[in-house]
Amino acid sequence: MVFPLRCRRPPRPAAWHVVAGILGLVGFAVALYQWWEYKALILRSGDPTELDIIVGLIALAVLFIATYLLMGPALPILAGTFLLYCFLGHLLPAPLNHRGYDFSQVVDHMAFGTEGIYGIPTYVSSTYIFLFILFGAFLERAGMVQLFTDVSLGLVGGSRGGAAKVSVISSGMMGTISGSGVANVVTTGQFTIPLMKRFGYRAAFAGGVEATSSMGGQIMPPVMGAVAFIMAETLDVPYSEIVKAAVVPAILYFASAFWMVHLEAGKRALLGLSRDELPSARAALIKGWHLLLPLAMLVYLLFSGYTPLFAGTVGLALTVLLILGASAALGLPEGVLRFIFWIGLGIVGAAFLKYGIGIVGLGIAALVLINMAMRHGRATVWSAIVGLAEGAKTALSVGIACAIVGIIIGTMTLTGAATTFGGFIVSVGKESLFFSLVLTMITCIILGMGIPTIPNYIITSSLAGPALEQLGVPLIVSHMFVFYFGILADLTPPVALACFAAAPIAKESGFRISLEAVKVAAAGFVIPFMAVYTPALMLQDGGPLSQAYGYPVAVAYIVVKVLIAISLWGAAVIGFLKTHMVWWERILAAGAAGLLIAALPMTDELGLALAIVTFALHWWRTRHHAATAKT
Secondary structure: OOOOOOOOOOOOHHHHHHHHHHHHHHHHHHHHHHHHOHHHHHHOOOOOOHHHHHHHHHHHHHHHHHHHHHHOOHHHHHHHHHHHHHHHHHHOOOOOOOOOOOHHHHHHHHHOOOOOOOOHHHHHHHHHHHHHHHHHHHHHHHOHHHHHHHHHHHHHOOOOOHHHHHHHHHHHHHHHHHOOHHHHHHHHHHHHHHHHHHOOOOHHHHHHHHHHHHHHHHHOOOOOOHHHHHHHHHHOOOHHHHHHHHHHHHHHHHHHHHHHHHHHHHHOOOOOOOHHHOOOHHHHHHHHHHHHHHHHHHHHHHOOOOOHHHHHHHHHHHHHHHHHHHHHHOOOOOOHHHHHHHHHHHHHHHOHHHHOHHHHHHHHHHHHHHHHOOHHHHHHHHHHHHHHHHHHHHHHHHHHHHHHHHHHHHHHHHHOHHHHHHHHHHHHHHHOHHHHHHHHHHHHHHHHOOOOHHHHHHHHHHHHHHHHHHOOOOHHHHHHHHHHHHHHOOOOOOOOHHHHHHHHHHOOOHHHHHHHHHHHOHHHHHHHHHHHHOHHHHOOOOOHHHHHHOHHHHHHHHHHHHHHHHHHHHHHHHOEOOOEOOHHHHHHHHHHHHHHHOOOOOHHHHHHHHHHHHHHHHHHHHHHHHHHHHO
């Protein structure tokens, strides 16, 4: 009932509610059957009854219908194709064929097994992801978006091209709590895109900057996109390891976007905002510093070895405590009494470390009762309820995507299709690892044209991850490689979801925005390749540089190299450095950046030498022209 029916002529609202209600009841009946028959289903696993098959078919049908209503036809068609492969794949020629499977075996595997719709993705979405989506929704309700915007404006709003830099910083900050690129676009973009346009940025470029920055939120620790939790569960590593691998590339990604908008502003002589239009970053932090406490506690717990489930629960509980506590404090007179109240609330929040989350739950219950006794407090409680509803609505689409992707994973585990595709990648990689990486990248981008980041990652990582590991790529690096390009697929034309989300705000074609986004996100396309050849970029051991000179040296060297490559690539694409670049300077800059990215003998030395030549010639030409103009 929450989502509109995707058809040319949807039924009348009353009829639609009836259809939605029937589907809801059918779905509930399926869940009730599985709960009631839980032990019996385990005991007869692999030997389903006729009723089991009927219920399994109903479950699959409801899942396909729900996915179509929420996400359109692309993902159901893809999952349906894989399901058909289970039934008809034995009729295909080798090596695409399989031995053939009974109808009941396929339905049992998909609808009741742990490698079908109830696989790891569904488990993660119903636990970690749901919690962190609620966490972000409550922080937004508490005013975190305004805090990030004010701090960003205060820090860089007055610098050259400050409007676009505000977009990069605020979207990066927003990414630390939302982990959803498209949600980030429509949240911060409502403010940043009109601001950029008002100060002279082209509409397409403004939309591209916002889309690029917002999608980067999914790789920005501490709260990354839902994929990060699925990756941690799949690889069986602590979530902190995923954060460690993502942190340097995420910083470089946003540094690249920041540099691109700085150059574009210089090229078009775009100045920053005047001081009287800017809020104070210091004043914003003084006013809203308490909103950072749940985020700080979340980071502390994640890196102290606690599970994401526990850390997310505590972070969510503390956020609710702050929202309700701030409302309750308004009913107290300013001064000592309000100060004592906050001290007591802080003690309640900290007490969970000794007495568990139950003490925080009691505190929340008490605050709800206090708020219900005040007029403005009742509005706060209602706002918290709306936050719960918004979080559930957002989590619904994630859960449905994870469930239907289970059909694709189930097909690969049942038929061995992953082994066939992986063997092809390995055979290509024996000749050239680079071409295997390109093949994986293309797969991610093509899948990303029709399906969201989460199923894109799950499908491609299960296909290509083990194959890349056989070629010597560390497993976490290969999964991050797939993760990155799954995100960048939302920026890549012709189907760029984040760019089309920015289109109505920018009042520009989504396709034109996507072209600008690819330009701004150029570093995002090269960082994953560089990490494969030098895993130190993701703070992982391995690679010839780390073996030869040690881990710290390898990390420092690769970061400096990437920064130089980003600087050169940005100058070549925008056509501006200290001043406008002539055509041959742009070619030199692009050549130097390409050499630094390549992982071949002597390319680093040649790239650094060409970079020095490029910077020196540009500096000399700029100085010569300045002297001539002065004369």
